[in-house]
Amino acid sequence: xxxxDRAGGPSPLDRLNARVVRCVACPRLVAxxxxxxxxxxxxxxxxxYWGRPLPAFGDPRARLLLVGLAPAAHxxxxxxxxxxxxxxxxxxxxxxxxxxxxxxPTSRHRDDGLQLRxxxxxxxxxxxxxxxxxxxxxxxxxxxxxxxxxxxxDRVRVVVGLGRIGWQAYLRARRRLGASPPVRTPAxxxxxxxxxxxxxxxxxxxxxxxxxxxxxxxxxxxLRGVFRKARRLLDGEGRGGSLPRPR
Numbered sequence: 454x455x456x457x458d459r460a461g462g463p464s465p466l467d468r469l470n471a472r473v474v475r476c477v478a479c480p481r482l483v484a485x486x487x488x489x490x491x492x493x494x495x496x497x498x499x500x501x502y503w504g505r506p507l508p509a510f511g512d513p514r515a516r517l518l519l520v521g522l523a524p525a526a527h528x529x530x531x532x533x534x535x536x537x538x539x540x541x542x543x544x545x546x547x548x549x550x551x552x553x554x555x556x557x558p559t560s561r562h563r564d565d566g567l568q569l570r571x572x573x574x575x576x577x578x579x580x581x582x583x584x585x586x587x588x589x590x591x592x593x594x595x596x597x598x599x600x601x602x603x604x605x606x607d608r609v610r611v612v613v614g615l616g617r618i619g620w621q622a623y624l625r626a627r628r629r630l631g632a633s634p635p636v637r638t639p640a641x642x643x644x645x646x647x648x649x650x651x652x653x654x655x656x657x658x659x660x661x662x663x664x665x666x667x668x669x670x671x672x673x674x675x676l677r678g679v680f681r682k683a684r685r686l687l688d689g690e691g692r693g694g695s696l697p698r699p700r
Contacts, residue, residue: 470508503533616660
């Protein structure tokens with residue numbers, strides 16, 4: 454559903470998402486996402502794949518921002534919504550729901566009634582990459598969309614970097630925007646906090662990938678703990694600054 458602005462038309466975030474969905478900037482990613490959609494595994498035969506770049510989604514007035522890596526080939530690339538229809542989403546929305554950021558603990562398909570409360574989900578790149586490994590040039594090609602999101606989401610106070618790549622993407626984006634640097638040199642580790650002079654806090658989290666969850670590197674209590682920490686930070690926040698607005 455589109456969020457309309459006061460003039461009655463699509464909001465700036467909706468217009469940005471529409472641009473994302475039309476993007477064909479990276480030939481390798483275009484070829485891969487379409488090939489996956491054309492030849493799905495047996496369990497998904499007969500389902501219509503999204504097969505396009507994924508828009509971000511959530512509450513446009515969110516104070517919590519989640520930054521992931523990329524859509525899953527048979528998750529978001531199939532369903533058309535980030536972290537939807539795969540095991541990573543099962544873990545993520547369970548944790549968000551427990552902390553009060555989602556109205557339900559599951560994310561099966563685009564029309565399942567899921568709503569985010571005070572949270573917004575985006576990704577470093579918007580197309581499913583082969584072997585879940587985007588190239589540096591593909592990350593760079595997607596970055597302008599992320600920068601514009603950060604300008605528009607001007608109420609964000611807490612950011613969760615889902616995995617090292619999402620965490621690094623946010624730090625890099627702040628530098629691009631000329632936002633204040635970290636108070637201390639940041640270090641990635643599950644649950645680690647990085648604070649900034651403008652009042653924003655970045656929380657590092659292991660990504661809820663099957664590789665991490667099957668091996669026990671990430672457990673449900675660990676992931677729930679990240680979002681409980683985000684909730685405590687938001688519930689106890691004072692008045693502060695924000696990232697620069699669009700120029």
